[in-house]
Amino acid sequence: MAKVNKNYKKLAAGYLFPEIARRTREFQEKHPDIILKKLGIGNTTEVLSPSVIEGLKRGVNKLAAVKTYTGYGDEQGKTELRRTLAEYYKSNGVELTPEDFFISDGAKPDSSNIQSIFASESIIAVQDPAYPVYVDSNVIAGRTGVYSNEKNEYEKLVYMSCTEKNNFFPDVPDKKVDLIYLCSPNNPTGAVATHEQLQLFVDYALKNKSVIIFDAAYCEYISDPDLPRSIFEIDGAKQCSVEINSLSKFSGFTGVRLGWTVVPEELVVEGSKPGEVRSLWNRRQCTFFNGASNIVQEGALAVFSKEGLKESRELVNYYMNNAKIIMEGIKAVGLKFYGGVNSPYIWLKTPEGISSWDFFDKLLSETGVIGTPGSGFGPGGEGFFRLSAFGHRKDIEEAVDSIKKNLNL
Amino acid sequence: MAKVNKNYKKLAAGYLFPEIARRTREFQEKHPDIILKKLGIGNTTEVLSPSVIEGLKRGVNKLAAVKTYTGYGDEQGKTELRRTLAEYYKSNGVELTPEDFFISDGAKPDSSNIQSIFASESIIAVQDPAYPVYVDSNVIAGRTGVYSNEKNEYEKLVYMSCTEKNNFFPDVPDKKVDLIYLCSPNNPTGAVATHEQLQLFVDYALKNKSVIIFDAAYCEYISDPDLPRSIFEIDGAKQCSVEINSLSKFSGFTGVRLGWTVVPEELVVEGSKPGEVRSLWNRRQCTFFNGASNIVQEGALAVFSKEGLKESRELVNYYMNNAKIIMEGIKAVGLKFYGGVNSPYIWLKTPEGISSWDFFDKLLSETGVIGTPGSGFGPGGEGFFRLSAFGHRKDIEEAVDSIKKNLNL
Numbered sequence: 001m002a003k004v005n006k007n008y009k010k011l012a013a014g015y016l017f018p019e020i021a022r023r024t025r026e027f028q029e030k031h032p033d034i035i036l037k038k039l040g041i042g043n044t045t046e047v048l049s050p051s052v053i054e055g056l057k058r059g060v061n062k063l064a065a066v067k068t069y070t071g072y073g074d075e076q077g078k079t080e081l082r083r084t085l086a087e088y089y090k091s092n093g094v095e096l097t098p099e100d101f102f103i104s105d106g107a108k109p110d111s112s113n114i115q116s117i118f119a120s121e122s123i124i125a126v127q128d129p130a131y132p133v134y135v136d137s138n139v140i141a142g143r144t145g146v147y148s149n150e151k152n153e154y155e156k157l158v159y160m161s162c163t164e165k166n167n168f169f170p171d172v173p174d175k176k177v178d179l180i181y182l183c184s185p186n187n188p189t190g191a192v193a194t195h196e197q198l199q200l201f202v203d204y205a206l207k208n209k210s211v212i213i214f215d216a217a218y219c220e221y222i223s224d225p226d227l228p229r230s231i232f233e234i235d236g237a238k239q240c241s242v243e244i245n246s247l248s249k250f251s252g253f254t255g256v257r258l259g260w261t262v263v264p265e266e267l268v269v270e271g272s273k274p275g276e277v278r279s280l281w282n283r284r285q286c287t288f289f290n291g292a293s294n295i296v297q298e299g300a301l302a303v304f305s306k307e308g309l310k311e312s313r314e315l316v317n318y319y320m321n322n323a324k325i326i327m328e329g330i331k332a333v334g335l336k337f338y339g340g341v342n343s344p345y346i347w348l349k350t351p352e353g354i355s356s357w358d359f360f361d362k363l364l365s366e367t368g369v370i371g372t373p374g375s376g377f378g379p380g381g382e383g384f385f386r387l388s389a390f391g392h393r394k395d396i397e398e399a400v401d402s403i404k405k406n407l408n409l
Numbered sequence: 410m411a412k413v414n415k416n417y418k419k420l421a422a423g424y425l426f427p428e429i430a431r432r433t434r435e436f437q438e439k440h441p442d443i444i445l446k447k448l449g450i451g452n453t454t455e456v457l458s459p460s461v462i463e464g465l466k467r468g469v470n471k472l473a474a475v476k477t478y479t480g481y482g483d484e485q486g487k488t489e490l491r492r493t494l495a496e497y498y499k500s501n502g503v504e505l506t507p508e509d510f511f512i513s514d515g516a517k518p519d520s521s522n523i524q525s526i527f528a529s530e531s532i533i534a535v536q537d538p539a540y541p542v543y544v545d546s547n548v549i550a551g552r553t554g555v556y557s558n559e560k561n562e563y564e565k566l567v568y569m570s571c572t573e574k575n576n577f578f579p580d581v582p583d584k585k586v587d588l589i590y591l592c593s594p595n596n597p598t599g600a601v602a603t604h605e606q607l608q609l610f611v612d613y614a615l616k617n618k619s620v621i622i623f624d625a626a627y628c629e630y631i632s633d634p635d636l637p638r639s640i641f642e643i644d645g646a647k648q649c650s651v652e653i654n655s656l657s658k659f660s661g662f663t664g665v666r667l668g669w670t671v672v673p674e675e676l677v678v679e680g681s682k683p684g685e686v687r688s689l690w691n692r693r694q695c696t697f698f699n700g701a702s703n704i705v706q707e708g709a710l711a712v713f714s715k716e717g718l719k720e721s722r723e724l725v726n727y728y729m730n731n732a733k734i735i736m737e738g739i740k741a742v743g744l745k746f747y748g749g750v751n752s753p754y755i756w757l758k759t760p761e762g763i764s765s766w767d768f769f770d771k772l773l774s775e776t777g778v779i780g781t782p783g784s785g786f787g788p789g790g791e792g793f794f795r796l797s798a799f800g801h802r803k804d805i806e807e808a809v810d811s812i813k814k815n816l817n818l
Binding site: 001002003004005006008011041043044045046047048050053056057060061063064065066069070071072073105106108109112113116117118119120121122133136137140142176178179208209210211252254255256257269270271272276277280283284287288289290291292293294295296390392 | 412414420456462472474514518527529530545549551585617664665666679680685689692697698699700701704
């Protein structure tokens with residue numbers, strides 16, 4: 001008698017993006033004439049750069065010639081790409097070996113799958129608010145209790161508060177936890193952790209033998225040279241951290257799909273020797289994954305060429321100029337906000353007494369602009385609202401104009 | 410104190426392909442002059458067909474133009490591709506809806522991940538021998554006991570014997586099991602189940618409320634019109650089966666990466682209503698996966714064009730002609746074998762008293778040919794040896810010539 005994995009039933013019913021889609025659809029049906037302006041989803045909109053297009057075409061052409069055709073590649077990714085990544089990290093001052101890098105089809109699969117190599121009884125800590133995938137993957141794996149609709153919280157999960165008071169970077173947990181998810185620059189708050197803040201977490205992890213799962217998917221949006229772009233810039237981090245990254249936001253690969261996870265040889269957990277955790281992730285990938293597309297890996301190699309890097313940085317600048325336009329607009333109407341400087345996300349504080357979802361409805365009905373309610377990212381997101389800088393310039397400008405003209409504060 | 414998932418420690422140490430690589434390397438170091446001939450891994454060697462190359466280039470070009478650029482797509486895959494697959498199945502007499510199809514990056518990830526939507530206490534039945542991923546994914550998920558080196562078996566796993574006596578298709582289990590993995594055409598034995606044989610399993614599954622996980626990755630190698638290419642050709646299968654498939658072997662996508670899983674709305678398990686299991690797989694994919702590459706999905710659409718299908722079938726014919734050459738060769742030296750007719754795998758019976766690994770060493774040292782020891786696929790594979798028809802014609806011919814000339818029987 002087959003039964004389902006009952007942990008799925010624990011998942012909070014009203015998943016964020018479908019609920020946004022539902023409300024938007026309902027609004028559009030009632031007001032078919034209003035052109036909606038999206039500042040909601042963190043999805044890239046600008047074309048791939050010329051070098052990357054060339055790289056991808058090279059990848060395709062290789063499969064058309066007998067001498068260069070390849071079938072199954074290594075589950076860990078092309079050696080050349082792993083070496084290239086190690087060199088790129090090195091150029092940023094971080095020493096890792098190619099063997100520490102595992103190429104994948106994206107940061108989302110990696111950040112949801114990484115928990116599976118750890119014990120089922122692990123205590124999980126997440127920033128609150130946080131990217132829902134960290135939470136949901138652990139709910140499904142059975143590491144949480146039930147969800148309370150009232151509290152917007154799962155039992156047994158340790159929520160690390162990110163508030164205005166702590167500049168949206170949490171204090172280390174006041175109890176022992178096993179796995180700690182950190183995301184910097186943060187989705188959704190746009191906050192970026194300093195060296196000092198990350199050092200406190202690394203020290204905590206070393207002391208408590210915890211593992212930090214560091215999501216660096218937005219690190220290329222950091223322009224301030226004083227801010228760390230990798231957890232491995234922090235002393236001791238290699239002994240206690242895994243880092244996840246991708247080309248989605250740096251090079252527009254959201255639909256192309258390429259990410260990587262760094263599991264340093266030095267990483268150890270209770271009872272393990274150096275290299276053992278890395279071998280475990282290797283075994284996981286070899287069993288559950290068959291390598292990133294060979295075409296896409298050629299495109300990734302092109303990103304890390306001199307020209308490719310330059311073009312990807314221009315892409316980042318484009319989106320960051322969008323962020324400036326959004327910030328100027330919401331500043332002009334007197335709304336308070338955070339982020340948006342070293343991150344493509346702007347974390348808007350909703351006006352006094354207005355909940356995240358109420359602000360969603362207000363913004364939609366008054367301005368036609370769609371954003372993301374902060375409470376969708378956890379209890380700590382209540383009273384906030386995420387605006388995303390991903391979009392065509394014209395659309396961003398129209399959205400901001402509409403907010404300036406029509407938002408009734 | 411982070412700890413590892415202890416189930417990983419249960420995995421049998423000597424994983425098949427690394428061990429083959431080790432022995433091969435050792436041999437090559439001792440005999441650097443011998444050119445090795447691979448009939449081992451089921452990896453495609455022939456170039457992608459012209460239509461597919463065009464489709465993939467179309468996919469790349471779309472990402473270079475503002476109007477056609479796409480970022481994140483649906484986790485379930487492009488609607489057009491899901492619709493195309495439903496139409497393709499329909500042309501083979503199987504009625505499914507586009508919503509029953511979930512596009513992925515391959516059959517390996519799907520066949521390893523599918524277990525995760527079912528209860529952790531599920532009893533698992535596998536064909537013996539079987540593709541190791543079915544077993545390993547369930548070992549890691551904690552559904553087995555320990556591995557016995559002596560028996561080459563995991564405790565708690567139900568092994569369904571595939572032997573010469575039953576034409577390498579098993580009888581239904583003599584006890585209640587929850588999930589049943591079936592692969593037809595079979596990897597490694599090359600056996601293809603008949604309608605009648607599959608009907609017995611569907612009847613068993615309906616009676617015992619089990620779920621059949623049907624791996625149809627080699628279905629395009631079936632030339633006999635009387636043999637079923639999909640489990641859904643069997644009466645009642647939609648209520649109790651999931652089907653996994655891919656373009657790896659049909660169209661040479663082993664490195665390109667595209668597969669799909671069919672979870673029919675009709676599928677029910679203990680306590681579920683129609684549609685609930687499908688929703689669960691949808692939720693799983695939405696949490697742990699971010700869609701197959703948009704470029705690759707364009708290539709997949711090209712496969713299902715009139716020209717693309719014709720070209721893919723020519724590719725299959727090429728490999729099947731390889732199979733014929735191999736079969737003629739081993740027949741000529743008097744070796745007994747199975748498969749190879751509606752399947753790219755030939756299941757060789759090792760000569761009396763020679764184990765699978767001993768035959769591996771014998772074949773390598775006498776002929777320079779590398780194959781795959783049957784015992785690597787489970788205890789029932791002992792005394793057998795898998796030869797694969799994937800390879801360039803010239804290499805296949807040289808391997809067969811060497812067997813004919815040099816194998817000392």
